[in-house]
Amino acid sequence: MAFNLEMYPISYLAQYDATTKTWNEKWIEADSIPYKELLHMEENQRQQIFQNRNQLGLPAVSYTSQYGYGVFEGMKAYPRKDGKISIFRPDRNAQRFANSLRGLYCPVFPEELYVKASLEFIRKNAALGYVPEYDAGWEKDNFASASAVYMRPFMNSEAAIGVGISHAPYVIICATTVSSYFKGGNTKAVTTNRIRATPHGTGYIKCASNYVISALAKKEAEDAGYMEVIYLDAQEHKYIQEGSSCNIFFHMKDGTLVTPELGDTILPGITRSSVIDLARQEGVTTEERPISIQEVMSDAVGCFVTGTAAGITPIESITHEGKETVFNNRVPGELGEKLQRILKGTQYGALEDTNNWNVIV
Numbered sequence: 114m115a116f117n118l119e120m121y122p123i124s125y126l127a128q129y130d131a132t133t134k135t136w137n138e139k140w141i142e143a144d145s146i147p148y149k150e151l152l153h154m155e156e157n158q159r160q161q162i163f164q165n166r167n168q169l170g171l172p173a174v175s176y177t178s179q180y181g182y183g184v185f186e187g188m189k190a191y192p193r194k195d196g197k198i199s200i201f202r203p204d205r206n207a208q209r210f211a212n213s214l215r216g217l218y219c220p221v222f223p224e225e226l227y228v229k230a231s232l233e234f235i236r237k238n239a240a241l242g243y244v245p246e247y248d249a250g251w252e253k254d255n256f257a258s259a260s261a262v263y264m265r266p267f268m269n270s271e272a273a274i275g276v277g278i279s280h281a282p283y284v285i286i287c288a289t290t291v292s293s294y295f296k297g298g299n300t301k302a303v304t305t306n307r308i309r310a311t312p313h314g315t316g317y318i319k320c321a322s323n324y325v326i327s328a329l330a331k332k333e334a335e336d337a338g339y340m341e342v343i344y345l346d347a348q349e350h351k352y353i354q355e356g357s358s359c360n361i362f363f364h365m366k367d368g369t370l371v372t373p374e375l376g377d378t379i380l381p382g383i384t385r386s387s388v389i390d391l392a393r394q395e396g397v398t399t400e401e402r403p404i405s406i407q408e409v410m411s412d413a414v415g416c417f418v419t420g421t422a423a424g425i426t427p428i429e430s431i432t433h434e435g436k437e438t439v440f441n442n443r444v445p446g447e448l449g450e451k452l453q454r455i456l457k458g459t460q461y462g463a464l465e466d467t468n469n470w471n472v473i474v
């Protein structure tokens with residue numbers, strides 16, 4: 114496993130100037146080593162370069178590093194069948210990023226700036242060979258093994274030591290190439306007693322502090338032999354919320370597709386919203402409503418989790434209080450597979466983008 118994050122050489126950085134109320138933008142070029150050259154280097158040297166690229170000059174002591182007062186996004190750029198590159202629904206990430214910042218009473222990063230910087234970011238790094246090339250072989254397994262650019266826009270606060278609100282935040286965009294998110298092997302999930310998000314908290318935004326509990330619960334699930342963890346609601350511990358950092362869907366006996374309705378404890382996933390649209394376009398009745406673990410255990414025939422990193426990942430079973438409910442004889446369900454085929458095909462430009470979701474770089 115790589116010790117360092119294999120970051121791209123060029124990153125974007127903006128800082129808010131509270132006096133002039135403007136965002137000062139710049140590009141940080143850690144180096145201009147083309148990707149092909151990196152491949153021929155010694156491992157030590159390469160690791161040194163990645164480490165250098167990760168030094169973005171942000172303050173070490175800040176509201177973010179001390180208290181988890183930070184916001185991030187996860188977005189992908191895809192190499193396309195036609196040789197171009199596109200970003201999937203960056204306007205939606207821009208909107209959510211702005212909403213997350215608003216949720217932290219922090220100056221809002223303009224949505225147009227977010228999209229423009231994201232496109233420029235890909236252009237600059239692609240010019241050095243950092244965006245993987247489209248591979249027709251990916252079509253064989255419906256892009257399950259395909260690569261993409263994982264973009265990580267995030268906000269960090271200015272230097273600060275007491276608990277407080279950021280007035281001069283930084284916005285950074287960096288990226289790394291990724292392939293499949295889950296490691297393969299079993300796709301079992303288990304419910305946890307931990308609470309991811311509480312009513313009136315920060316669960317509805319991609320706030321850094323939310324992900325500590327996620328990491329703990331996921332480790333506990335993995336140590337017990339599961340791939341994924343499922344959260345129940347904070348008050349009654351009865352209704353399904355989400356996976357570790359994915360939204361969740363259930364295919365019911367009667368053919369409907371159900372996902373928990375949004376509220377202040379569920380992250381409004383862009384994959385979630387896209388899957389709902391695609392399912393409806395395929396004529397599948399799709400409901401956003403409370404769904405209890407009991408209902409899942411008696412009436413669900415299929416289950417999958419969704420997210421930018423996870424795509425649409427089937428779940429073979431859910432174990433709750435020691436009882437395992439198996440979906441579709443542990444084989445990925447037909448509906449999830451079909452939606453995955455459409456979603457990935459659209460993102461990689463192998464299918465027509467009928468919803469105009471892709472933004473060409």
Ligand SMILES: *Cc1c(COP(=O)(O)O)cnc(C)c1O
Nearest residue numbers: 358359360380382383384420421
């Ligand atoms: C990011 C995230 C998701 C998925 O959102 P996408 O926009 O689909 O990537 C779901 N749940 C949580 C908690 C998340 O942080």
